[in-house]
Amino acid sequence: MTAKDIATEESKVRAYAQWIEITIFVVNSNFKVEGAYLKWGKFHVPGDKDKEITPSQINGTIIKDEDSYTIASCGRENASSGTEGGFSLYDGDKLVFEYYWDCPWSGSNSDELTVKDKENYTVSKKGGGSPSGATGNIFITVVKKS
DSSP states (O other), X not given: OOHHHHHHHHHHHHHHTSXXXXXXXXXXXXXXXXXXXXXXXXXXXXXXXEXXXXXXXXXXXXXXXXXXXXXXXXXXXXXXXXXXXXXEEEETTEEEEEEEXXXXXXXXXXXXXXXXXXXXXXXXXXXXXXXXXXXXXXXXXXXXXX
């Protein structure tokens, strides 16, 4: 392994240390992920930070009743930026919630879950909360009220 290979690997390790995985569980309806975007970082296949995916591979994903879907993002190699982005969840044409995260290279982590229809949906979030480093695993449960 050359010095360049070692430097590249160190850069990847630092960038990949800033990560988030959001798992969405849905009940009583099929929901659709839309508007996935990143200001920094990259989306990847959950569990494999080397397999990058595009927002278009996330947008339009249908999460079937009583199923789940995971969105994963991390910092990009050779970029000291961490990951920052968001997405929305819809029930048909109805916006249920918007989720935003910021897991920076330096500074404090933050995230925000904005529920748009509390009358017809119960939405809860668990996980995260680390002030720095990886945001880690976030679990969002959405139940359409009967």
